Amino acid sequence: MLLLEGVAKSFRNGFTALKAIDLRIDAGERVAIVGSSGCGKSTLLRLVAGLAAPSTGRVLLNGEPVLRPNPAVGFIYQEPRLMPWLRVRDNVGFALRGRAAERREPVRSALRRVGLEEYASFYPKQLSGGMAQRVAIARALAPAPKLILLDEPFSALDAIKRADLQNHFLRLWESEKLSTLLVTHDVEEAIVLADRILVMHPGPGRISAELRVELPLEDRRQARGFADLKQQLLDSLRHDEAPTLVAHG
């Protein structure tokens, strides 16, 4: 589905944000990348999304190089990024092509999937943060993408809302069998939402470890092994980051 080969990204100011990234995501697979702030996670997603071009290496989507944003890819951002002048239904239909009548059904079904049908005629200012993020999810789902990119999608929410939306997203994923690439600095979120977790380290950003999550889909936080996995992830995040500061014992 998605393939990155030797991808590096340097900015015009000479700063190298990513170096030699190799990554493969198969259809229906859920991959998370965890890394500390500033290690290049968002940059990586922007390359995959076609919003920026890699300096070297290739980004391939179904074998085709990604040169510009692709309708088969949906993006869910850290903030809802709703257009404040559009009602919920028009925000959800924002990326849809075709006549108004043709857009109505996909919009309704996307709103139904996030449980916000009743709010179709609301303006974004009338929504809570969690609802707004669900609208953003509906907007990403409406064009029926094959791959969803998530950039710390729930980090602006309180713990309860976050867990709610994570579960919600899991159910959606189960019914749609989307491939997902999630980047986050929240290791719990990575464990809950992914089958495979890549650990990223800064300076310049690179992938330094990979873990498989072999827990049942439901209620992973309560599952045995969750705490171990979390500790393992935290360790590998910490170790490479500041090797001289870590006391090995």
Added chain:
Amino acid sequence: MTTTRPVASVATGAAPTVPAEPAARPRPRRGRGFSLLRRGRGFLLPFLILLVWQLIQARQVLPTNLLPTPTEVLRTIGTLASSGELLEHVSITSWRVAQGFLLGSVAATALGCLTGVSRTARDILDPLLQSLRNIPSLAWVPLFILWLGIYEPSKVALIAVGAFFPIYLSLSEALLNVDRKLVEVGRMAGFRRPELVHRILIPAALPEYVTGLRGGLGLAWMFVVAAEVMGASKGLGFLLVDGQTTGRASLILASILLFAVLGKLTDAVLWLLSHRFLQWQDSHSLQGGS
């Protein structure tokens, strides 16, 4: 830990996202009578000022030929109105404002769009326009009169120049400052530049553009006074000069009052026209936003 706490205790906390979601439905609108009453509040202060003024000047505390009573001013307006003169003055001044404002705002909208959207256009045009802005607009008057004569065209040109800059500036800046994150949503949707402009940049810039239009309209009314004071045989500005040369303070005050009313009225029209496109704005509750 948080998951085991009863939800009710969480809901009373300050976290904004916690309350049950269906509660977020908008409150029903308050009645028409209430809103009329609230609108009416704005008339209270002017009315009080007029009342005090009337009471003081009825006793001729100050010489009445210099400061006539409000009723005297109203009488002057009445006389002008009954002779048909008032309509003529008001309509000629309004017509000048309308032409100048239209000209200025069309030019400002076109150029503001260009420099707000295109980097190249901005690099080429903006420095020139910014430096022209620093010329006191009245300095154009001799040039306009030389080029366009002393009649209508030079007046309209001056008003257009006055209206141009606030509109140009607000539109150009607003377009330039549209949230990059929203633009990115458009790019993800596969929009190319024309679509980005009309589906994201323009709606996002609209509130500031309207503010610019209202500012431009205000300046148009200011500049029509300048234009008419400098040479006109008709119009409210002419009444000002006429009142001065014939020593009639009531005529001057009548003209000022009419300017105030017309300026406010046209601004209200502009606001009404734009209001329904801007209802999405999330104004803070101190201003009673719904």
